[in-house]
Amino acid sequence: MSHVAVLGAGSWGTAFAKVLGDAGRDVTIWSRREVVAAGIRETGCNPHYFPDVRLPERVTATSDAGKAIAGAEIVVLAVPSQTLRGNLADWRPFLDSDATLVSLMKGIELGTTKRMSEVVIEAAQVPADRVVVVSGPNLAPEIARGQPAATVAAGIDLRRATLVQDAITTPYMRPYTNDDVVGAELGGAVKNVIALAYGIAEAMRLGDNIKATLITRGLAETARLGVALGADPLTFAGLSGLGDLVGTCHSPFSRNRTFGERLGRGETLEQAQAAVGQTAEGVKSCLAIRDLARKNNVEMPITEQVERVCHEGADPREALTILMTRTTKAE
Numbered sequence: 560m561s562h563v564a565v566l567g568a569g570s571w572g573t574a575f576a577k578v579l580g581d582a583g584r585d586v587t588i589w590s591r592r593e594v595v596a597a598g599i600r601e602t603g604c605n606p607h608y609f610p611d612v613r614l615p616e617r618v619t620a621t622s623d624a625g626k627a628i629a630g631a632e633i634v635v636l637a638v639p640s641q642t643l644r645g646n647l648a649d650w651r652p653f654l655d656s657d658a659t660l661v662s663l664m665k666g667i668e669l670g671t672t673k674r675m676s677e678v679v680i681e682a683a684q685v686p687a688d689r690v691v692v693v694s695g696p697n698l699a700p701e702i703a704r705g706q707p708a709a710t711v712a713a714g715i716d717l718r719r720a721t722l723v724q725d726a727i728t729t730p731y732m733r734p735y736t737n738d739d740v741v742g743a744e745l746g747g748a749v750k751n752v753i754a755l756a757y758g759i760a761e762a763m764r765l766g767d768n769i770k771a772t773l774i775t776r777g778l779a780e781t782a783r784l785g786v787a788l789g790a791d792p793l794t795f796a797g798l799s800g801l802g803d804l805v806g807t808c809h810s811p812f813s814r815n816r817t818f819g820e821r822l823g824r825g826e827t828l829e830q831a832q833a834a835v836g837q838t839a840e841g842v843k844s845c846l847a848i849r850d851l852a853r854k855n856n857v858e859m860p861i862t863e864q865v866e867r868v869c870h871e872g873a874d875p876r877e878a879l880t881i882l883m884t885r886t887t888k889a890e
C-alpha cells in the first residue's frame with residue numbers, strides 16, 4: 560500500500576495524519592516551516608500544535624513538498640482556504656496522475672466565490688471525480704487525543720470516497736460516505752460564519768434562546784444557499800451540516816466561536832486575529848459567502864450581519880437589532 564501525503568502541519572493536518580497513521584497508513588506530513596517538520600521527525604509530536612500528543616511511528620514529516628507527494632495514493636490538503644490556490648500551483652508538478660485529492664478546508668475563496676473542491680479542480684487541473692471532501696464535527700484537539708468522532712467523506716466517485724473512508728476508519732473515527740460534495744462543502748464553510756455569530760451572542764450573554772435560534776436559522780440559510788447551488792437539502796441534517804454546526808458552536812476549542820466571543824467583548828478584528836492565531840475561516844469566508852448568496856439571489860441575513868461586524872465595523876448590538884426587526888414571515 561502506498562503512502563498518504565498530508566499537506567499542511569497545522570491543527571487539523573496533524574490530527575488527520577494521526578488518524579491515518581492509527582488506521583495503518585504510512586503518512587508524510589508536509590510543513591511549510593522546516594522547524595515544524597524537524598520537530599515532528601525528532602520528537603514524534605507536533606511541538607507547535609499538539610506537544611503532548613504522540614503521533615504513530617508511521618507518521619513522518621518533511622518541508623519538501625515534492626518528497627511528500629511523490630508516489631502518494633492519497634494527497635490530503637490541509638492549508639487555509641485562501642492560500643490553497645497558490646499552494647496547488649506549486650504542488651501540481653508533483654501530483655501523480657491518479658492520486659485521490661482530499662480537501663479538508665472549510666471555506667469559500669474570496670473574489671471567485673468558489674468552493675474548495677472547485678479550486679482544487681481548477682488549480683491542480685484534475686477531473687472532479689478525483690476529489691473527496693472530508694467534513695463533519697471534527698474539532699482537531701479532541702481527535703488528536705483519540706476522543707470519538709464521526710465524519711463524512713463526500714465524493715462523486717464512490718470508489719474514491721470509499722478509499723478515503725477506509726483510510727481513516729479507526730476505533731475512534733467513524734466516517735460515512737456521501738455523494739453530495741456541494742452540500743458537504745457548504746455545510747462546513749457556512750457553519751464557521753454562524754459560529755462567529757454564536758460566539759458574539761455568547762460573549763454578550765444574550766441567553767440560550769437566541770443561540771438556539773442562530774443555529775436553527777443559520778442552518779436554514781445554509782440550506783437555502785445549498786439548494787440554490789444544487790445540494791441535497793437532506794445533507795444539511797447530516798454530520799457535515801447540523802452535526803458540524805452544533806459541534807462548532809458548542810465547543811470552546813472552536814477558533815471561529817472563540818473569535819466571535821472576542822468580537823462580542825468589543826475587541827477589534829486585528830485584536831481577535833492576534834489572540835486566536837490559528838485559522839478562523841469564517842472571518843474571510845463570510846465575505847465570499849455573502850457575495851455567493853447575493854449572486855444567487857439567496858437571503859442570508861445572519862451571514863450579512865456577521866460580515867458587517869467583521870469587516871464594516873458594525874456594532875454587534877446594532878446587527879442584532881437588524882436581525883430581530885426584519886419583516887416577520889412564515890418559518
Ligand SMILES: NC(=O)C1=CN([C@@H]2O[C@H](COP(=O)(O)OP(=O)(O)OC[C@H]3O[C@@H](n4cnc5c(N)ncnc54)[C@H](O)[C@@H]3O)[C@@H](O)[C@H]2O)C=CC1
Nearest residue numbers: 568569570571572638642663664665697698699837838840
Ligand atoms: N482545526 C480543526 O479542528 C479543523 C479544521 N478544519 C479546516 O482545516 C483547514 C486548515 O485548518 P487548521 O489546520 O485547523 O489551521 P491551522 O491554522 O491550525 O493550520 C494551518 C496550517 O497552514 C499553514 N499555512 C499558513 N499559511 C500558509 C501558506 N501560505 N501556505 C501553506 N501553508 C500555510 C500554517 O503554517 C499551518 O501549518 C481550515 O480550512 C479549517 O477550517 C476542518 C476541520 C477541523
Ligand SMILES: O=C(CO)COP(=O)(O)O
Nearest residue numbers: 695696697698813814815
Ligand atoms: O471545523 C471545525 C470542527 O469541525 C473546527 O472549527 P474551528 O475552525 O472553528 O476551530
